[in-house]
Amino acid sequence: MKPSGLPSLEWLLFGERFGVKRKAIEITGIVQGIGYRPFVFNLAQTYSIRGWVLNNERGVLIDAEGEDGALDLFIEGLTKLAPPLARIETLKASSIEPQGYSCFEIRQSKGASEGFTLISPDVAICDPCLAELFSPGDFRYRYPFINCTHCGPRFTIIKDIPYDRHKTTMAPFTMCPVCREEYENPLDRRFHAQPNACPTCGPSLRLVDRKGETLSGNALDRTLDLLLQGSIVAVKGIGGFHLVCNAEDRGAVSSLRSRKFREDKPFAVMCRDVEEVKAHCHVQEEEQRLLCSPERPIVLLNRKKSSPIAPGVAPCQNTLGVMLPYSPLHHLLLHGPLKSLVMTSGNVSDEPIAYRNEEVCHRLSEIADFFLFHDRDIHMRCDDSVVQVFKGMPFVLRRSRGYVPFPVKLSFDLEMILSCGGELKNTFSLSRGPYVFMSHHIGDLENMETLISFEEGIGHFKKLFSIEPKAVAYDLHPEYLSTKYALSIEGIPKVGVQHHHAHVVSAMAENGLAGEVIGVALDGTGFGLDGTIWGGEFLRANLRDFERLAHLKQVPMPGGSMAIKEPWRMALAYLFEGFGDKAMDLELDWVKRRDTQKCGILKRMIEKSVNTPLTSSMGRLFDAVSSLLSIRDTVNYEGQAAIELEMAAGPEGKDEYPFEIQEKERPMVVNPIETVKGVVQDLIRDHSPSRISGKFHRTMARLVIETCKRIRLESGLDRVVLSGGVFQNTLFLAFVFDGLKEAGFEVYTHHRVPTNDGGISLGQAVIAHMRCFQCV
Ligand SMILES: [Zn+2]
Numbered sequence: 001m002k003p004s005g006l007p008s009l010e011w012l013l014f015g016e017r018f019g020v021k022r023k024a025i026e027i028t029g030i031v032q033g034i035g036y037r038p039f040v041f042n043l044a045q046t047y048s049i050r051g052w053v054l055n056n057e058r059g060v061l062i063d064a065e066g067e068d069g070a071l072d073l074f075i076e077g078l079t080k081l082a083p084p085l086a087r088i089e090t091l092k093a094s095s096i097e098p099q100g101y102s103c104f105e106i107r108q109s110k111g112a113s114e115g116f117t118l119i120s121p122d123v124a125i126c127d128p129c130l131a132e133l134f135s136p137g138d139f140r141y142r143y144p145f146i147n148c149t150h151c152g153p154r155f156t157i158i159k160d161i162p163y164d165r166h167k168t169t170m171a172p173f174t175m176c177p178v179c180r181e182e183y184e185n186p187l188d189r190r191f192h193a194q195p196n197a198c199p200t201c202g203p204s205l206r207l208v209d210r211k212g213e214t215l216s217g218n219a220l221d222r223t224l225d226l227l228l229q230g231s232i233v234a235v236k237g238i239g240g241f242h243l244v245c246n247a248e249d250r251g252a253v254s255s256l257r258s259r260k261f262r263e264d265k266p267f268a269v270m271c272r273d274v275e276e277v278k279a280h281c282h283v284q285e286e287e288q289r290l291l292c293s294p295e296r297p298i299v300l301l302n303r304k305k306s307s308p309i310a311p312g313v314a315p316c317q318n319t320l321g322v323m324l325p326y327s328p329l330h331h332l333l334l335h336g337p338l339k340s341l342v343m344t345s346g347n348v349s350d351e352p353i354a355y356r357n358e359e360v361c362h363r364l365s366e367i368a369d370f371f372l373f374h375d376r377d378i379h380m381r382c383d384d385s386v387v388q389v390f391k392g393m394p395f396v397l398r399r400s401r402g403y404v405p406f407p408v409k410l411s412f413d414l415e416m417i418l419s420c421g422g423e424l425k426n427t428f429s430l431s432r433g434p435y436v437f438m439s440h441h442i443g444d445l446e447n448m449e450t451l452i453s454f455e456e457g458i459g460h461f462k463k464l465f466s467i468e469p470k471a472v473a474y475d476l477h478p479e480y481l482s483t484k485y486a487l488s489i490e491g492i493p494k495v496g497v498q499h500h501h502a503h504v505v506s507a508m509a510e511n512g513l514a515g516e517v518i519g520v521a522l523d524g525t526g527f528g529l530d531g532t533i534w535g536g537e538f539l540r541a542n543l544r545d546f547e548r549l550a551h552l553k554q555v556p557m558p559g560g561s562m563a564i565k566e567p568w569r570m571a572l573a574y575l576f577e578g579f580g581d582k583a584m585d586l587e588l589d590w591v592k593r594r595d596t597q598k599c600g601i602l603k604r605m606i607e608k609s610v611n612t613p614l615t616s617s618m619g620r621l622f623d624a625v626s627s628l629l630s631i632r633d634t635v636n637y638e639g640q641a642a643i644e645l646e647m648a649a650g651p652e653g654k655d656e657y658p659f660e661i662q663e664k665e666r667p668m669v670v671n672p673i674e675t676v677k678g679v680v681q682d683l684i685r686d687h688s689p690s691r692i693s694g695k696f697h698r699t700m701a702r703l704v705i706e707t708c709k710r711i712r713l714e715s716g717l718d719r720v721v722l723s724g725g726v727f728q729n730t731l732f733l734a735f736v737f738d739g740l741k742e743a744g745f746e747v748y749t750h751h752r753v754p755t756n757d758g759g760i761s762l763g764q765a766v767i768a769h770m771r772c773f774q775c776v
């Protein structure tokens with residue numbers, strides 16, 4: 001391509017007559033490292049456009065000159081026909097004086113050192129690469145690291161910006177002449193595909209036993225044999241290691257469970273294709289779209305009773321978390337006799353997912369029989385995302401691989417802020433302009449390993465997006481490690497944000513809401529302004545402040561955090577509340593199961609307020625009822641009692657239990673004690689758990705709706721925002737959502753950001769900005 005400068009002869013002769021126009025076009029979004037410039041080049045050929053395209057620090061710049069109509073079509077195509085990974089945020093085109101270019105060229109990038117561009121998440125292998133993977137004639141036939149500019153790892157391999165091969169974990173691999181030619185050819189699908197590789201020059205697999213000895217032969221074929229024989233293999237993937245076994249092999253599944261010290265928490269399953277998913281689960285249209293999307297999340301689906309997947313994969317659940325293969329290696333593992341594999345995070349109980357070859361033999365040695373390594377390093381660990389569908393829309397429960405680091409975009413600009421999130425399901429956020437970069441799933445910030453991962457993550461995001469925070473936001477809970485971390489940062493303002501306010505503002509931000517709303521935040525635990533534990537909260541909230549208008553009646557938590565692990569303790573607290581000394585005389589299976597001496601001790605603890613913090617948590621009320629119904633007295637993972645209560649609920653009936661709204665008190669108190677009494681009565685009458693659970697769900701929804709109505713009467717507010725972990729219960733969410741709509745409210749809930757504590761860092765960032773940088 002010859003460089004253009006002076007007007008060409010053709011242009012001088014015909015330019016005016018044919019109505020030649022020239023536009024300066026600036027595009028922002030994910031437009032780098034995903035084949036956008038070659039796409040622009042090809043599009044320019046199609047419409048005989050002359051000029052150039054280049055990457056700059058903000059995105060892509062185009063200087064385009066062509067005939068009027070063709071130029072319009074070209075500009076339209078820049079968004080409409082963009083490559084699959086492109087996400088166009090803005091496109092600005094302004095007319096300038098025609099210049100008379102003779103051709104179109106890709107120019108050298110400018111000023112990337114100042115770097116602020118959006119970075120693509122890791123996305124699933126694309127169809128052309130998949131076709132090559134299984135074409136015996138292709139030189140990448142069965143090559144587990146095949147990729148192109150439209151697919152493959154991004155976020156997990158980038159060490160620094162700008163996104164260039166030498167700043168990724170592909171740096172140690174020198175491209176062979178064939179790969180290099182593809183990489184340098186603007187018309188090739190692998191033009192500037194940073195992880196481009198082939199069997200000659202790229203990463204490779206290695207199968208290792210527990211002693212660290214490499215097994216001879218083809219690593220992939222041997223892994224397949226081992227899985228078929230019932231072994232558990234730690235397989236290195238895109239964002240970390242998975243523990244993998246045959247999902248239909250009951251023996252393998254149960255030994256994985258016992259070795260991982262994970263008694264009940266469901267494992268995710270990876271199925272060969274959509275047809276295979278449909279053999280195990282009911283799949284609605286939106287669920288299928290999510291399964292097949294380039295993000296490839298785990299999708300929670302209703303399980304079919306006939307499914308041959310081992311019951312131990314998801315005990316006591318009607319649902320199954322399923323995903324489709326997203327890396328070429330996954331496709332290779334599922335292309336043979338195995339149709340579905342358990343794919344659970346490679347970690348021991350609460351630690352973060354293992355992602356380095358060095359650490360994995362040591363950390364997973366008690367769990368995996370074999371290790372399938374590869375030598376492309378993972379720079380940032382990233383767990384699988386989890387999504388379910390609510391009313392035909394995605395409802396993200398864990399926003400991680402495939403979605404991160406794509407930001408949440410607001411309708412206004414934020415100052416640069418670091419928000420540290422909560423404790424469970426932690427994420428942090430860093431903001432810049434209209435973007436909030438929410439982190440990948442860090443995990444439960446309860447141990448050193450996770451804290452290190454949290455700190456490394458913050459450092460990495462600051463570097464990737466050139467963010468130097470001007471303020472830091474944190475949860476008010478003084479014991480959270482995220483709070484302690486925030487308070488240790490010196491030299492910038494620190495903003496403590498109430499947990500449930502953060503929940504509500506997170507949902508407001510994702511829905512683009514400003515002004516005042518009724519915020520309903522229902523969850524397990526959140527530190528309140530009065531030092532008690534909140535969790536059944538009705539707030540009058542805006543993006544800066546809130547007022548607590550109503551809450552669930554407080555009850556004692558006998559034994560503090562033990563009452564979270566042992567829901568029977570909450571049942572006891574509610575029974576004492578409702579029946580006093582007669583509680584232990586009730587004709588209930590629940591009473592028969594109790595150790596009366598232990599109950600006596602707890603009763604005295606409650607009376608003397610010893611180690612019995614007060615809570616208004618809705619999560620704890622669900623726990624208590626789960627225990628009363630003999631569903632769960634103790635839990636093996638967070639939320640288990642409430643989840644199994646939801647699973648038990650039958651569709652029959654319209655009846656509800658009574659409850660009371662004590663309006664004279666400020667804040668108003670919503671007292672569910674009559675509900676608990678009603679549950680007890682129904683148990684004595686021998687009604688089924690399915691009927692009682694359904695009735696309880698409807699009652700709690702009614703309680704929310706009636707409370708919102710009272711608030712509307714006084715405040716005139718009619719927009720309700722729903723947030724908090726309790727709304728992961730979609731049966732309850734649907735009752736609340738529909739009931740509020742029926743009562744004439746505008747109702748908003750989460751979709752792209754988790755309703756659980758994984759979403760609060762977004763709300764924290766917005767509130768901190770409003771308090772520090774937005775004068776009223
Ligand atoms: Zn591809």
Ligand SMILES: [Zn+2]
Pocket residue numbers: 175176177178179180197198199200201202
């Ligand atoms: Zn090569």
